[in-house]
Amino acid sequence: MTFAENKNSSYQFMLGNHAIVEGAIAAGCRYFAGYPITPASEISERISDRLPEVGGKFIQMEDELGSIYSVIGASLAGVKSMTATASAGYDYMQEGIEFAVATETPLVIVDVMRLRGAEQATQADIMQVRWAAAGDHEMIVLAPSSVQELFDYTIEAFNLSETYRNPVVVLSEMTLSLMRERVKIRDPSQIRIVNRKHPKVSPEEFIPFLGEPDGVPPMAKFGEGYNVLYTINPHDKRGMITGDMEEYDQLYKRITGKITRSINDIVKYQTYYLDDADIAVIAYGSESRSALEAVRKAREEGIKAGLLKLVTVWPFHEALIRSVAERVKKIVVPEMNLGRYVNEIERASECKTKVLSLPLNKGRMHTSGEILHGIKM
Amino acid sequence: MFCPGCACGQIMNNFLYAIDDLGLDPNKIVTIGGVGCTARIPAYLNMDTIHGIHGRTLAFATGVKLANPQLTVVILTGDGDVAAIGGNHLIQAARRNLDVTLIVNNNGSYAMTGGQVSPVTPFGASTTTTTRGNIETPFDLCKLVEAAGGTYISRWTTVHSAQLTNAIKEGILHRGFSFIEVVGQCPTIYGRYVLKLREPVDNIKWLKENSVTKAQAEKMKTEELEGKVIIGNFVKKNLPTLNDRYEALESRVKSG
Numbered sequence: 001m002t003f004a005e006n007k008n009s010s011y012q013f014m015l016g017n018h019a020i021v022e023g024a025i026a027a028g029c030r031y032f033a034g035y036p037i038t039p040a041s042e043i044s045e046r047i048s049d050r051l052p053e054v055g056g057k058f059i060q061m062e063d064e065l066g067s068i069y070s071v072i073g074a075s076l077a078g079v080k081s082m083t084a085t086a087s088a089g090y091d092y093m094q095e096g097i098e099f100a101v102a103t104e105t106p107l108v109i110v111d112v113m114r115l116r117g118a119e120q121a122t123q124a125d126i127m128q129v130r131w132a133a134a135g136d137h138e139m140i141v142l143a144p145s146s147v148q149e150l151f152d153y154t155i156e157a158f159n160l161s162e163t164y165r166n167p168v169v170v171l172s173e174m175t176l177s178l179m180r181e182r183v184k185i186r187d188p189s190q191i192r193i194v195n196r197k198h199p200k201v202s203p204e205e206f207i208p209f210l211g212e213p214d215g216v217p218p219m220a221k222f223g224e225g226y227n228v229l230y231t232i233n234p235h236d237k238r239g240m241i242t243g244d245m246e247e248y249d250q251l252y253k254r255i256t257g258k259i260t261r262s263i264n265d266i267v268k269y270q271t272y273y274l275d276d277a278d279i280a281v282i283a284y285g286s287e288s289r290s291a292l293e294a295v296r297k298a299r300e301e302g303i304k305a306g307l308l309k310l311v312t313v314w315p316f317h318e319a320l321i322r323s324v325a326e327r328v329k330k331i332v333v334p335e336m337n338l339g340r341y342v343n344e345i346e347r348a349s350e351c352k353t354k355v356l357s358l359p360l361n362k363g364r365m366h367t368s369g370e371i372l373h374g375i376k377m
Numbered sequence: 378m379f380c381p382g383c384a385c386g387q388i389m390n391n392f393l394y395a396i397d398d399l400g401l402d403p404n405k406i407v408t409i410g411g412v413g414c415t416a417r418i419p420a421y422l423n424m425d426t427i428h429g430i431h432g433r434t435l436a437f438a439t440g441v442k443l444a445n446p447q448l449t450v451v452i453l454t455g456d457g458d459v460a461a462i463g464g465n466h467l468i469q470a471a472r473r474n475l476d477v478t479l480i481v482n483n484n485g486s487y488a489m490t491g492g493q494v495s496p497v498t499p500f501g502a503s504t505t506t507t508t509r510g511n512i513e514t515p516f517d518l519c520k521l522v523e524a525a526g527g528t529y530i531s532r533w534t535t536v537h538s539a540q541l542t543n544a545i546k547e548g549i550l551h552r553g554f555s556f557i558e559v560v561g562q563c564p565t566i567y568g569r570y571v572l573k574l575r576e577p578v579d580n581i582k583w584l585k586e587n588s589v590t591k592a593q594a595e596k597m598k599t600e601e602l603e604g605k606v607i608i609g610n611f612v613k614k615n616l617p618t619l620n621d622r623y624e625a626l627e628s629r630v631k632s633g
Contacts, residue, residue: 031444052630057443057623061436062469069433073440076427077407077448081440099430222425222441223448225404229420232429241420241428 010185016147016177017042017084020110020170021050023154024082026191029108030056031074031081033067035089038119039174040112043084064089068096068109075105076230078221080158084110087125094133097167101137101255103230104165104209104217106196108157112172120363121174123285123336129169130314136252138259140168140266141314143284147181153311159194160266164258165216171313173336175286175365203227209251210237215258259315267320268311273299277306279375280328282321282345284310286365287334294371305375313341318348325349332374334358334366378417382577384561387535388482389418391559392453395545406449407441409434411458413489415482415561418453432462435470438477439619446620449549450477457487457495460516464496471525471554476618478548478555481518485567492566499604502571518558523612528553530612534560534584537608544610553618560584560606 014022020043024032032051034044044060051058057074061067064085071081085093090111100107113125130139140160142153154170161168197218199206208228211217220226229239234248242248259266273295274280283291288309298305308324321344325331331353333342339359346355358374360366379385396406406424410416412431419426425448427437434452442450452459459467459481470477486504487493494504494511497518501510519530529551533541541559548555562568562580569575572583584606591609594602617625 031440033440052623052627055627059439059443061439062465065433066436066439066466066469069430069436070440070443073427073437074444075440076425077441077444079444081444095430096433221445222407223405223445227404227423227425229426229428231420231426233420 010187012183012185013180014147014183015042015180016150016172017112018046019147019151019183020084020154020172020177021046022185023151024108024158025050025054026186026188027155027158028080028193028195029082029158030054031071031079032056032083033059033061033070033074033081034084035061035064035067037086037089039114039177040084040086040089040110042177043110064092065096068093071107072096072100072105075107076222080106080162082108082110084112086112086114087128088116090125090128091132097133098135098137099232100167101133101135102232104219104255105167105230106161106165107167108154108161108170109167110154110170110172112174112177114174115363118363119174121286121336121365122361122363123173123287124338124340124361126171126284126313126335126337126340129171136256138166138256139314140164140166140259140312141171142168142311143171143313144176145285145288145309147176147179148183150176151183151185155191159192162194162196163216164262164266165196165219166259171285173286199226207237208239209235211254215254215261263315263317266312266315267317269320270309270311272307272309274306274308274324276304278304278328279330279332280306280308280324281332281334281371281375282308282310282324283334284313284341287336290366290368291334291371293368294375297368297372298375303375316344316348321345321348322350322352325352328353330354330356332356332358332371334360334371334374336360336365379414380565382562382564382580383414384482384484384535384559384563385415385418387538388415388453388480388559388561389421391538391542392418392451392480392545394542395549398542399546399549401449401549405447406451409437409450409452411454411463413455413458413487415453415455415484416458432458433466434459435463435466435475435477435479439470439475442475442477442620443623446476451549452477452479454481455488456481456483456485456497456518460496460518460521467522468525471522471527471556473619474526474528474553474616476552476554476620478545478557480545480557480559482559482561483518484561484563485571486563488563488566492570504570519556519611522554522556526554527556528612528614528616529555531556531610532558532560532606533608534588534606535562536581536584536588540608547610547613551613553614553616
């Protein structure tokens, strides 16, 4: 290791991207393929050193396409795998995400948002990360707001992808990935790890995509004799390609239902000063830091403001947002883009309250003063 | 869903004969197909299979083989899939000497989608996207893969069934990137529109009459070689595979 670390302490002062790596390794990730891209390259750099140390494999592939497909191949062969990229690189990975959704391949993708062609901070890709893939699909996307959360949420991302057999995105940002903060690297004994369920029946009896009773099929790995066909084409419960549109409809209802039916288990959030609030700030990622400071300042001035910090930004929890909308006079949504997630919040609020968008598209976070101004508007 | 007279059925059989002759355990084989007629072969086999993404078979294969080096990985796909959209992954996998076996059906065009030009379509050929004649020079896939670093390279046609099965066997046994180009008949598209031969039998005859060995080719003039298919086992080198190199790296890491 070329990075100075205090081997005697579980607390480290660490770069955001490095905390992601340590989270992945703690979660059991043993295959990584990536391609250099600012501001995600440090993930590849550190994990290329770390994986041989823990019996894993690293490869720098020729592009993001090579990366996403090789991590899928490794996952199908039974190894927890991850790739990391930034906004433009994420574009290249969409068909891979479609394949992982269709074949229910557990997979973690780190996407460090950055401006097009310039390394400045942004949250402009909050919709891209959910919708860029073609075809019906759900995405699970976690939005950390600190280096500690980069570590914690990467572990959670692996657990979610193993539980639901769906790709999961850790949505980092330029600011978070390239800053250094104190991180508690939890002891392995204190970390909950989830592994994909294995079939309990023999290959002859196993129906790979039946998915009963909870909609998530158990998953064998390559080489165990289960001989499963993983295809993006419409397929039946055995995995065979089919033209039967009733089967296709059922397949995608089950695949998307895995996520939508479990929304209360999947979606995590934190609330600050929200119980008696008249004004709710709803924020995700780095913006939640400024938002919390703004809410505290508002309270000092006697304004009953509160913060709903979204840990999970996708799936979108309509009932949660509606319950906030029903209790407050105004919702304020600060974002580092031209106003994107606010449209979802407006929709879910069903006109029960005023929704104020605070867009900022200048390569930086809102200051707490700017958000406070929005609270007071 | 192969057309009557298609090369894909033969290629599938040659592959199955090969693994049967070798006595391989089908439960330890992973087959990978992209998109296209040939790419469907894996979808018909009762083995662990990845299918359906155009051009990325070798990227999938890289992950599978690194994750579990004990698996035998065989890719069956077409010329467009592996040499156009998949071209970069082809040369990188060859460069890395990835220990997998790639069987490519070179049938002269993008057949499944109706016969568009591909990187192996001969100069001057009329396809749906080159109606006035192809203005591009095609790849010599064997030379491409050799230059990129492939260590087992051979080319046969569907006519040379025994040699083809043998090459597949050798390719699978070979430690390193094995590349087997099969020049296969496509009576529906290439035969009908380029060779002007509608009957499968005539397409097979064409392959037989236009195949020359490397030894024969060396004695022929350039004009005589026009349109000929040079067949043979061209390259067989023993070099460290990607997995070998990764294991060596791990040993260095472990010994500090």
